[in-house]
Amino acid sequence: MRKVVCPGSFDPITFGHLDIIARASSIFDEVVVAVLVNRTKKSLFTVEERIAMIREVTTVYPNVVVDSWSGLLVDYCKQNDIPIIVKGLRAITDFDYELQMSQINLQLQGVETLFMSTAPAHSFLSSSIVKEVGSYGGDVSSYVPPLLLERLKTRLALNMNQQS
Numbered sequence: 001m002r003k004v005v006c007p008g009s010f011d012p013i014t015f016g017h018l019d020i021i022a023r024a025s026s027i028f029d030e031v032v033v034a035v036l037v038n039r040t041k042k043s044l045f046t047v048e049e050r051i052a053m054i055r056e057v058t059t060v061y062p063n064v065v066v067d068s069w070s071g072l073l074v075d076y077c078k079q080n081d082i083p084i085i086v087k088g089l090r091a092i093t094d095f096d097y098e099l100q101m102s103q104i105n106l107q108l109q110g111v112e113t114l115f116m117s118t119a120p121a122h123s124f125l126s127s128s129i130v131k132e133v134g135s136y137g138g139d140v141s142s143y144v145p146p147l148l149l150e151r152l153k154t155r156l157a158l159n160m161n162q163q164s
């Protein structure tokens with residue numbers, strides 16, 4: 001069985017993430033979406049909220065499962081018998097870091113990384129840009145699944161209030 005992991009912070013999940021997850025799910029037997037807990041990165045949604053949101057928008061893909069992990073991704077891979085990491089590549093700016101990470105992961109635990117090129121429509125899309133645009137009241141409806149829009153707007157508004 002070919003099992004892969006799509007890692008990220010997913011704060012929140014965007015159409016860019018979803019596109020990679022959907023395409024991976026059509027190629028591999030099982031896709032684990034792993035929410036990586038990064039203590040140095042301030043997040044808008046809790047890990048539990050992010051997991052719930054990913055589950056809601058991936059129910060149409062029966063071979064997608066969602067999990068979280070705090071620690072080295074390759075340790076998660078070893079522990080769960082996952083030989084391959086699947087990542088989306090948006091632009092040349094992603095490349096340097098991703099190449100470095102993939103080489104380290106291969107050396108540390110023999111875990112391979114496969115890159116999928118982003119759909120052109122999503123090449124500029126990141127969770128950060130969605131949060132930035134949304135926090136100024138911009139329309140983010142083409143960036144995140146409709147199911148999550150209200151939750152995102154409410155949380156961003158709450159955040160803005162707390163900061164002011």
Ligand SMILES: Nc1ncnc2c1ncn2[C@@H]1O[C@H](COP(=O)(O)OP(=O)(O)OP(=O)(O)O)[C@@H](O)[C@H]1O
Nearest residue numbers: 007008009010016017087088118122125126127128
């Ligand atoms: N628009 C996109 N197109 C293709 N892949 C994407 C896109 N956005 C994210 N990804 C993939 O998802 C992985 C996890 O991304 P991450 O959680 O860092 O999302 P992000 O949108 O880059 O968020 P942040 O702005 O917080 O860094 C990335 O390494 C990349 O492989």
Ligand SMILES: [Mg+2]
Nearest residue numbers: 009126127128
């Ligand atoms: Mg990122």
